[in-house]
Amino acid sequence: MLLNCIDLYKTYHMGDTVVRALDGVSLRIDAGEFVAVMGPSGSGKSTLLHVLGLLDSPDRGVYELLGRDVARVSENDLAALRSRRLGFIFQQFMLLPRLTALENTALPVIYSGNGNGGRASPEDLLSEVGLADRMHHAPNKLSGGQQQRVAIARALMNRPSLILADEPTGNLDTASQNEIMSILQNLNARGITIVMVTHEEEVAERARRIIRMRDGHIISDDRKVPGRDFSQSAPGTASGESEGSGEIPRIGWKLVAREFREHVLQAVRALFANKVRTLLSVLGILIGVAAVIAMLALGQGAKASIETRLASMGSNLLVLRPGSRQSHGVALEAGSVTRFTTADAEEILGIPGVRRVSPSVTGRGQVAAGNLNWNTQITGVLPEYADMRAARPEVGRFFTADEEQSRAKVAVIGMTVVRELFGKVAERRADGGASPNPIGESVKINRVNFQVIGILPEKGATTWRDEDDRVAVPLSTAMKRLFGKEYVDNIDIEVSRAEDIPDVEEAVRRTIIKRHRLPPSLQESFQIRNMAELQETLTETSRTLSTLLASIAAISLLVGGIGIMNIMLVSVTERTREIGLRKALGARPRDILWQFLIEAVVVSVFGGLAGIFLGWLITVGMSKLAGWAAAVSPDAVFLAFGFSAAVGMIFGFWPARKAAALSPIDALRYE
Numbered sequence: 001m002l003l004n005c006i007d008l009y010k011t012y013h014m015g016d017t018v019v020r021a022l023d024g025v026s027l028r029i030d031a032g033e034f035v036a037v038m039g040p041s042g043s044g045k046s047t048l049l050h051v052l053g054l055l056d057s058p059d060r061g062v063y064e065l066l067g068r069d070v071a072r073v074s075e076n077d078l079a080a081l082r083s084r085r086l087g088f089i090f091q092q093f094m095l096l097p098r099l100t101a102l103e104n105t106a107l108p109v110i111y112s113g114n115g116n117g118g119r120a121s122p123e124d125l126l127s128e129v130g131l132a133d134r135m136h137h138a139p140n141k142l143s144g145g146q147q148q149r150v151a152i153a154r155a156l157m158n159r160p161s162l163i164l165a166d167e168p169t170g171n172l173d174t175a176s177q178n179e180i181m182s183i184l185q186n187l188n189a190r191g192i193t194i195v196m197v198t199h200e201e202e203v204a205e206r207a208r209r210i211i212r213m214r215d216g217h218i219i220s221d222d223r224k225v226p227g228r229d230f231s232q233s234a235p236g237t238a239s240g241e242s243e244g245s246g247e248i249p250r251i252g253w254k255l256v257a258r259e260f261r262e263h264v265l266q267a268v269r270a271l272f273a274n275k276v277r278t279l280l281s282v283l284g285i286l287i288g289v290a291a292v293i294a295m296l297a298l299g300q301g302a303k304a305s306i307e308t309r310l311a312s313m314g315s316n317l318l319v320l321r322p323g324s325r326q327s328h329g330v331a332l333e334a335g336s337v338t339r340f341t342t343a344d345a346e347e348i349l350g351i352p353g354v355r356r357v358s359p360s361v362t363g364r365g366q367v368a369a370g371n372l373n374w375n376t377q378i379t380g381v382l383p384e385y386a387d388m389r390a391a392r393p394e395v396g397r398f399f400t401a402d403e404e405q406s407r408a409k410v411a412v413i414g415m416t417v418v419r420e421l422f423g424k425v426a427e428r429r430a431d432g433g434a435s436p437n438p439i440g441e442s443v444k445i446n447r448v449n450f451q452v453i454g455i456l457p458e459k460g461a462t463t464w465r466d467e468d469d470r471v472a473v474p475l476s477t478a479m480k481r482l483f484g485k486e487y488v489d490n491i492d493i494e495v496s497r498a499e500d501i502p503d504v505e506e507a508v509r510r511t512i513i514k515r516h517r518l519p520p521s522l523q524e525s526f527q528i529r530n531m532a533e534l535q536e537t538l539t540e541t542s543r544t545l546s547t548l549l550a551s552i553a554a555i556s557l558l559v560g561g562i563g564i565m566n567i568m569l570v571s572v573t574e575r576t577r578e579i580g581l582r583k584a585l586g587a588r589p590r591d592i593l594w595q596f597l598i599e600a601v602v603v604s605v606f607g608g609l610a611g612i613f614l615g616w617l618i619t620v621g622m623s624k625l626a627g628w629a630a631a632v633s634p635d636a637v638f639l640a641f642g643f644s645a646a647v648g649m650i651f652g653f654w655p656a657r658k659a660a661a662l663s664p665i666d667a668l669r670y671e
Helices: 045-052 075-084 101-105 122-128 144-155 174-189 253-273 275-313 342-349 401-405 415-421 423-430 475-483 498-515 531-574 576-584 589-626 634-660 664-669
Strands: 003-014 017-029 034-038 060-065 086-089 162-166 193-197 209-214 217-223 317-322 354-369 372-381 410-413 442-445 448-455 470-474 490-495 526-530
Touching (some): 017 045, 034 174, 045 060, 045 162, 086 144, 101 122, 122 144, 174 193, 253 275, 275 634, 317 498, 342 498, 372 415, 372 475, 410 442, 415 470, 470 475, 498 526, 531 576, 531 589, 531 634, 576 589, 589 634
Parallel strands (some): 034 193, 034 209, 086 162
Antiparallel strands (some): 003 017, 317 526, 442 448
């Protein structure tokens, strides 16, 4: 016995109307039979066929297929039974338009999971139904009869035990009808059980058994020819395999890899079948990823620029500055209470944790060379200043301790001063021609002759100060020969380790209070600026800026993800009948889930790759045209690409899950 139905009931509610499609139907069909089910519209014949084909389930009653009660079978095992044991022939052919006849025929293989054995060759099947010369044609290039023959070949792909045909000749002319019926009769003669729904008497007469239905009841069951038992040789029952076994082994890496590859191919074909829609989806992700790449690059460039500026300020630095006190609401001159000397600097150098100290004096001065002059900032420092403030000249040298002690008239000048006083020289150097070097040239600073011995490294300009518009001279020279100062303006203190900065800062404070005998009321008359705190603040600001820019760009990716979800929902709606067909061919819910999820991920991946390229172009454009500091980092690329793939999975999951949850019969009936 192939199948057995006992008291099947199926009721549909159409508004206030109750339709009893099956009303206590009992039926037994043996292997090898050719059964025609007839009846007027609404008699329940199609519902019975759908129940027999595991596309629909009865409200109550018992249906046994190959000795198994299908009510006790899991959804995955039902899919396995449809794939391995059943073959469907639909009235509307149900061929996928984007696939050729050969590919449509081979479609069940994706879900069969039974390796290379137990199934026929799609080429042989198409040849068998007379389509050897049309196998590479799309369905729209085939006649109705040819399309139905493709559907028959597809139904035979996994060598089923039972073929279910729903009005297989309903849309065909007489000649095509005869061809299809001849094919079905030949298949039955080879031992394949066929259950066919039809409303045409001449078609039903080709069957060996005719069942007539009306109002959900079987009113007659006539056998024209005694049934034959093909249970020992029915196709689909391999030697050693129980008829009751409908489960298909789906384990092993090779099988998983094959299934995944097929899902990817199906997803790519579906996407290419709707090129405009796919392009719009890709465009949403592309813009988002490009925005993330460009914004992160801009933030990274800003961070690099800030780090460069911070490096020029020196590391682990404390700056001791004289303060001022308030008198009747008026702030007095800085240093009016506490003034520092070089002796203070020597005392501070002895504090544990202090590596180097450089007192300094600052003032404005007129610098002249030849017939050119320039007003700039003059800074008197010790030789240690060069390493403490990252001011070691790239051209020439810094002055030495001997030169500082002897009040030598030597100067190290910034690039802005070089351009203003040696403009023609700088221009010729930029043009690549040979030119005299400013090193060794003589300049006058406040009418005192100095020799240029080095050029300070370029540090750029901010909105409030040009770091290259300055001249550095020995501290003793500046104090005695230029400014006539007895006190220093600042003392730069370099700490050996960053973690020692708080302790050193407190030790310096105690030292100054003790040396200058400051009472409690005047202990705030000087300042100690922690450059590490400033660096940390600027770095944190840069990090916040990068995060803000990336967050803004991520919104674009989010919008792109919502676009993917909308497109996929539309795709699920448009392809509902295709989903029903795939489930009828044996697709499990997870197969449908994976196919649609892979489509969403493919869109995201292509959009991500294109977005990375576009983001790189935008970054290069910003760097070249606007002169902005921007750099694309590998981390930004991986982040944007990974986020785009995640967006595809997250926003594609709901539409994919919705598709996977569709009932086979509801999907097939969708209009």
